[in-house]
Amino acid sequence: MKYRSVFDIIGPIMIGPSSSHTAGAVRIGLLGRNLFGRLPKKADILLFGSFAKTYKGHGTDIAIIGGILGFSTDDKRLTESYEIAKQAGVEIVIRVSDETPDHPNTAMITLSDDKAQMSVQGISHGGGKVEVSQINDYPVQLSGEFPAILILHQEQSEVMTAVTQILTEQKVKIKHLEMANREKNAPTLTIIETDQPIQDKVLHKMESLDSIEKVVRLEPIS
């Protein structure tokens, strides 16, 4: 079942006018920022479906930018997010696509700076509920409601054994584990949702393992 909490239905507390096109959009932006790990230099925002058709009316663009800036759904600064992004030196590009997406409320956010670039595709289900459906070229399913670690590694079962061992040592429980593959010979993306935030030392331990290329920690969104 997609909805498990009464607060998915009553809530979020938010700036209007739309839970899917404004509040959900804020959360997609925020998830993008959290996955990227910092404020980017550039944000390229590609909108699909109903997002593409009605973003001006709902302030979907304003909302996604606000999320990228780190604002929550009820932050009154949201309405000024274009100006705040400009002051912070973040270049914003808004584009719309004619393609018919799998879900009508879809956005693809590409965040970059001098060091890195990351594409995050998010969908907004309504009532503020969102999901990350793609990271770079990997199809995923990530709600962002729980702390998570994303591990890019070569496909070796020993890696996962070592990872789960590190988590067990630190008494971190795994709520959900998912592996995504892009193509043959490409590294695997494993997403682990946990019952508690991941500490720095856990992150460093994992980073030191052979055949792990990258570890990203995701803070949950409220």
Added chain:
Amino acid sequence: MVFRTIAELVERCQTENKTISEVMIVTEIKESGKSREEVWKLMEKNLVIMEEAVQRGLADADRSRSGLTGGDAVLLQRYRKNKQPLSGDLLLDAVSKSVATNEVNAKMGVICASPTAGACGIVPGTLFAVAPKRQATREQMIRYLFTAGAIGLVIANNAFISGAAGGCQAEVGSATAMAAAAMVEMVGGTAEQSAQAVAISLKNMLGLVCDPVAGLVEVPCVKRNAMGAAIAMTAADMALAGIKSAIPVDEVIDAMYRVGTAMPSTLRETALGGLAATPTGKELERRIFGSPEE
């Protein structure tokens, strides 16, 4: 485990001798791992935000940025005071408070989605009309939101609650059903009567399309929030009178899902059909954005 259907929810109420709100609270505690106090506090915060939005909407007759909406809640309250309403004073109070909340939403004010922002007026509108009339306690008012949330959860998991996915029937329709069930519980009706109120109200929302002018959550959303409150109150009264839906509530929800999936995308929040595509709808869009959205 979260209850999957309304039938399952009602059965749990009956076997455990609990209200819908209580089953929802217990389920939330189990699912989230939070304490009863934490869960209660979170919902209380939502109640406070709803109350503030209603009050702001009743006091503030300013128009929205687009100029499309604003001031109708104030008009309704004035009419209530000075004239003899045709439909009934309590009903109009609920309608005006529903409109007030949705007008605040259109002004990019702070609201609590219930279940969405586009339909955010109906649950608080009915609540803040019925509660003072029936001398409901603060506790009963918080329970109102848990009951509404329980119904919304089932609808969200078996159908949808966003206009883009299932049309306005999924948004205003869901909110109306949620409010109807919560009203029944607040005035002492049974869980079964709440379920009947859901069926009766949702049946009257089937097929309602999402066709916002210029893509803004204003026209016709504000007035649909008004009618949602009116239908919710009527459905609650019908259920309390002992009227039963010929089609079981979970089948009505399933019908809503099937109607929504059959709707063309022009009628699902793309601003390409229905009222948005009328000559006046297009003209308003040009006036607001300079040119029709591509």
